[in-house]
Amino acid sequence: MAAVGSAEATVRARGVSRPWRFLAAAFLVGALLVGLGVGPVAISVTAIVESALSHLPFLHVHNPLNALQDAVLWQIRAPRVVLAAIVGGMLAVAGSSYQGAFHNPLADPYLLGVAAGAGLGATLAIAYGHVGHSGQLLPLSAFVGGLAAVAATYVLGRSAGSVRMAGSFVLAGVTVTLFLTAVQTFVQQQHSNTLRDVYAWILGGFSTANWSQVEVAAPYVAVSSLAIVLHRRLLDVLSVGDEEATSLGVDVPRLRLVLVVAATAGTAAAVAASGLIAFVGIIVPHTIRLLVSTSYRAVVPLSLVVGAGFLVLADVLARTVVSPEELPIGVVTAFFGAPFFAVVLRSSRTMR
């Protein structure tokens, strides 16, 4: 009996082991504290914690910050850090789900054209809506553009191939992306006075972050990432291919549609809030695959947590390296993300 019990203990999916859970959580908390503490007005970790507690009712903790520091912390830095966290988590988790849904390790959240659609939407808003690179119209227009582009990709991909569904969607995404990018470039050239604004939006960043942006993006990101996390086991089933997954009782086209809808809604909301931030959706899931496990039971939840922490840290660099100017965050994610990923890639090879 004891032998059977111990045998059953070995018959488990690895999931996320306890040390990795702890490490990922510590990474995120550390990143959030760095994000809140670093800036022209330095604020210590204990001050952050005490100030946070002082804002909670019934605790009667004394707020050690003066009014200016408190405003900097809670009205400027906190929304920026939170927005970076939810965008980073969303992009990483969407990337991991696209990689699983399309059997394509190079898939990123923009695979099906969400970036090109959002880019066109933003460009149209800037060119014809006279919104500069902030305001309400721009994120809405980017969000709608992103969703519309993926819907077009989906329809095209479905009509193209019932046999090799995954491949036909990827090709449809490339087609839609190329077309929309051409339209966007045309509009941009016709309104060359908007070049700077469009360019600034496309490079992405959190310099205009505020709580209302967090309120708009958070529900989409919460629902989308929860949906993807709940599908992590089915993503593992998809790893044996569409046919075998089907013979295991999975409705593959429906599963793929659910994953695409979830990842797209969240990504479009993230892009609308922050512009186009590349690399997070590829580097974060693959780093987890190389360091922890390739099972989606680990990749999906860890991508959410690590992606959030990664983008918060990238944003800290974006706003401090050439302070008081800001670097586009996409430059930071690529400049630091790519070499880091190269190191992970090399060391994982020597380990095997």
Added chain:
Amino acid sequence: MIELRDLGVRFASTEAVRGLTLEVARDEWVMLIGPNGAGKTSVLRALCGLLPFAGDARIAGRDVRSFGRRELARLIAFVPQNPATPSELTVAEYVLLGRTPHLGYLGVEGRRDRAAVTHALERLDLLPLAQRGLGSLSGGELQRAVLARALAQEAPVLLLDEPTTSLDLGRQQQALDLVDALRGDGLTVFSTMHDLTLAGQYADRLVLLDRGALAVEGTPREVLSPENLAAYYGAEVRVVHDDDEVYVLPRRR
């Protein structure tokens, strides 16, 4: 257990299977043989819902098309010719995938599922390898892992598409012996087979397909005659009968 009546499978311009009628009894092992392109694989794929088909296909007396995907997957375990074996999954994780049709849509495995997987791993001598990655297994061990996943599905019908391709002679025999042993627990096996001598030794009954239609059906002794193999394979063979076994030997022309 399996009844096919006037089964037809069409691809764009060709008829892969035409008017096929046959039955596989409970606990029987029936093998489909026939030259390349005869439609063997299409029959299996139609049966487990991977290809649309014309005619009638029944499992346990019920129309295959009336089953939901998960329901069908609880009745039929299908092992394709070249199963995907993601090198990074562990043997345990891979075999756990076989429990998918028994779980709710977003469900995770419970005690009952782990017990079924443990049983399957035990049956195929894989328990010591449960934590190993599929990428580190030998060809024969991989084949056993694939069979274990099918067994964990706890389906009464097992469909095997060319279960011995890419295995060496000894592993071919081991794989077929394993399937044969599993039949002891009550398992109906319907497979395709390339190697005629092995087909003759393990099958209860052979069905020879030719261009999608049934050509000859019967015991190995009846089907594996030099005349049949010349007519349908265009092969010149000597058939040796020895101790109730049939051996098909190719001869140089």
